[in-house]
Amino acid sequence: MDATPQEFDRVLSSMCTRPHPAAARAAERFLADNPGDPATYPDVATLEERAVATLGDVTGLDDPAGYVASGGTEANLQAVRAARDRAASGDPTVVAPTSVHFSFQKAADVLGVDLHLVPVDDDHRADTDALAAAIDDDTALVVAVAGTTEFGRVDPIPEVGSIAREAGARFHVDAAWGGFHLPFTDHAWHFGHASLDTLTIDPHKVGRAPIPAGGFLARDEATLDALAVETPYLETTSQATLTGTRSGAGVAGAAAALDEQWPDAYEENHERAAANAVHLAEQLTDRGYDVVAPELPLVAFSLSDAEFDAARDAGWRLSRTGSGEARVVCMPHVTRAMLDAFLDTLDAARVGASG
Numbered sequence: 001m002d003a004t005p006q007e008f009d010r011v012l013s014s015m016c017t018r019p020h021p022a023a024a025r026a027a028e029r030f031l032a033d034n035p036g037d038p039a040t041y042p043d044v045a046t047l048e049e050r051a052v053a054t055l056g057d058v059t060g061l062d063d064p065a066g067y068v069a070s071g072g073t074e075a076n077l078q079a080v081r082a083a084r085d086r087a088a089s090g091d092p093t094v095v096a097p098t099s100v101h102f103s104f105q106k107a108a109d110v111l112g113v114d115l116h117l118v119p120v121d122d123d124h125r126a127d128t129d130a131l132a133a134a135i136d137d138d139t140a141l142v143v144a145v146a147g148t149t150e151f152g153r154v155d156p157i158p159e160v161g162s163i164a165r166e167a168g169a170r171f172h173v174d175a176a177w178g179g180f181h182l183p184f185t186d187h188a189w190h191f192g193h194a195s196l197d198t199l200t201i202d203p204h205k206v207g208r209a210p211i212p213a214g215g216f217l218a219r220d221e222a223t224l225d226a227l228a229v230e231t232p233y234l235e236t237t238s239q240a241t242l243t244g245t246r247s248g249a250g251v252a253g254a255a256a257a258l259d260e261q262w263p264d265a266y267e268e269n270h271e272r273a274a275a276n277a278v279h280l281a282e283q284l285t286d287r288g289y290d291v292v293a294p295e296l297p298l299v300a301f302s303l304s305d306a307e308f309d310a311a312r313d314a315g316w317r318l319s320r321t322g323s324g325e326a327r328v329v330c331m332p333h334v335t336r337a338m339l340d341a342f343l344d345t346l347d348a349a350r351v352g353a354s355g
């Protein structure tokens, strides 16, 4: 085979990163295990319990229910499914800010529920008044995001939680990306801060677990029970996950990544990434770019097509938000030296354009 995996030294917009070496080793050892059948594969099942318990520590929940999913998409879909199946309305809907990840469109499509997207405020956060106004008797689930994909914004989680509770709807928080930054900030975002029912937090993003390792957590076991179907031919008698056979590599990698890094190495990563984001934002502002001030370590900024193309031609893996800003996600592999080299590329592009 002559294909080469992507090098990360110029990857700026992705939410994937190099796995932690201990996590990569653990993943390789459990490549053939199937956590989808825990009775036949008990060791990887024990690792999954450990991973879920540690995700509970990260998200302020003792003894959480949950599992290591294929990614944030599956975790979000399961949250919608759990709400749909328990809804009183015969026509259940989901209310969410427009900043939610596109996985909610897939979930709504697959599950046959309407997704009502509500405009965000001027700073890209959920607008609580607009959300409250959009909720009605059919609303089965309200969603908020703790670390949006495009701008790294944290919605007002306790306030949105109260609105959902008053309306009798379930409440889900998508912290797929932000979940390993937020414990080291002043934000209120997790089970301990608000009455949320379910939460997405992905070890395969900032957690440095190998792909596939998403995280689906629920406040109570009843949520998982409601998702479970009987599995007659397996040693295990029921299954709450969306996929059947699952990656033992993903589960073991997540368990090892969490064992190795929670909390100290995650805190160090957060401090480094936050400082890098501030540095990049300041450097861009000094050069006259319009920068969306970073809240979590993600910098969005205006960039002309010519400069964007020059950056891509220089090998930078860079993408734009739906509204056109270039975005740099300060993932664990993104170093200060990388950001300075990226700024050099932009400087050369501007000199080239003006000269």
Ligand SMILES: Cc1ncc(COP(=O)(O)O)c(C=O)c1O
Pocket: 015, 070, 071, 072, 073, 074, 076, 101, 103, 145, 147, 148, 149, 174, 175, 176, 177, 202, 214
């Ligand atoms: C906030 C958020 N939720 C969900 C997802 C989907 O996760 P995955 O690609 O692992 O399915 C992403 C992906 O970037 C995300 O940023």
